[in-house]
Amino acid sequence: QAAHSGSDPVRGYAPSMGQIFLRRFQLVTQFRSALETGQVTVHYQPKIALPSRQVVGVEALVRWRHPEFGPLDPDEFVPAVEATGLVDALTSFVMEQGLQRVRSWLDRGLRMSTAVNLSVRNLADANFPDLVAEALRRYDVPPQLLTFELTESGVMSDPERALPVLRRLHAMGVTLAVDDFGTGYSSLAYLRQLPVDEVKIDKSFVLGMGTDLSDMAVVRAIVELGHSLGLTVVAEGVEEDSAREQLVSMGCDVAQGYLISRPLSEERFEAWLRARTIRARGLRDETVLTL
Ligand code: C2E
Ligand code: MG
Ligand code: MG
Ligand code: MG
Secondary structure (H helix, E strand, O other): OOOOOOOOOOOOOOOOHHHHHHHHHHHHHHHHHHHHOOOEEEEEEEEEEOOOOEEEEEEEEEEEEEOOOEEEOHHHHHHHHHOOOOHHHHHHHHHHHHHHHHHHHHHOOOOOEEEEEOOHHHHOOOOHHHHHHHHHHHHOOOHHHEEEEEOHHHHHOOHHHHHHHHHHHHHHOOEEEEEEEOEOOOOHHHHHHOOOOEEEEOHHHHHHOOOOHHHHHHHHHHHHHHHHOOOEEEEEOOOOHHHHHHHHHHOOOEEEOOOOOOOEEHHHHHHHHHHHEEEOOOOOOEEEEOO
């Protein structure tokens, strides 16, 4: 039954095409000023090594607190922004914030990476690697501590343009990861021809692992496939301790998910980190352990 809300005629009803279009149009036209006025922020979700539980890095995930629509998930506005030239500004913003974090962790003796999600348009931009190199120099961050996550659809929509960009990033020493692996057209042949270091198992398989034997089989197969290609295997969507244990027994390298932490604002992430930092051997050698 439709929810009641006196003053808002839209809520509780399926929005019309016109309303969807209008909202999308508003999001796109407002995005740049949202970046400039602090409505857009970056949240950080830790990734831990298995089985050691040491935090190896974070994924940087964009958030938009819209004055009218409230908090928006990236799934709502990133596709709209991606359809415009504004995605360059989005990627730069997230990368800059992420590199700033990596720099401040290095200054505390913590060696942790930041992963930034790329969109198709970044991969079609021949200047993108220069932009990245300049930012790495500016923050004095080793390229290995910056990871880019790309989806296969992002690469495969225009491989002729994407591959040279990926090769240059890889040659610079930046870490490259295939995101949401197992969905779409992932195949062994495809993975072999990409200059990537890491594969992220899509969360749908990891979430299903406890109840669905075929999901379990897919996860196991991706771990083995990834290792046979010399890749680091990351599982996303780790919500249960039983999933973490199964991933350990399969030899999966890295875990990310609500079990470890939800994505957190910069402030809350830093507090989370401080609470888990263990000073191992003096100030320059700290490690962060979780769970
Ligand atoms: P993704 O790159 O696959 O990111 C992982 C998503 O899974 C995040 O959703 C994260 O909050 C969610 N997640 C993490 N752990 C768990 C878990 O244990 N259980 C469940 N159910 N979900 C979990 P989020 O932040 O809503 O981002 C959605 C997608 O939006 C991302 O998927 C990514 O494709 C895109 N995105 C996010 N930030 C950016 C960005 O800065 N640039 C671009 N181009 N895309 C972005
Ligand atoms: Mg990602
Ligand atoms: Mg993913
Ligand atoms: Mg995704």
